[in-house]
Amino acid sequence: MIRSWNSRKIVAAIALLCIVCLSAKHVMATEEDMAELAVIIPHLCAACHVLEDPSSGNSVLNAFGLDFLENGRIWDTDLAQLDSDGDGCLNGVELGDSDGDGVADGNVTQQAGNPGVQDGCGSGSLVDERTWDALKAMFDR
Ligand SMILES: [Ca+2]
């Protein structure tokens, strides 16, 4: 009987530890995800989530968040070249890191637009943006 009681305590302790670890991983993953982006102001969580202040019970991803997830939670050139929200502005341009190298473009300190919301970026067509990316890449070498 005593042995059975101790076994139940051990099982309960392991279950509690798993819950704590999973919760901690969720928070750490979010911080790691945000660290992937060179510029996070002003949209912060809303760059990837529908809500500005998502919680574990309500953390629905927007179009960019879904693409970021599908890309393995990695910010790179491929993701920078997508227009996740379909507003005519590439993700990289909206986030202020047009080539997706993890470094903000020039003197950029704020996101030009939200990559998950159709808000545009006012910098012209996609062809112009890609040309700008090619020019910028020449000077980054
Ligand atoms: Ca866009």
Ligand SMILES: [Ca+2]
């Ligand atoms: Ca947008």
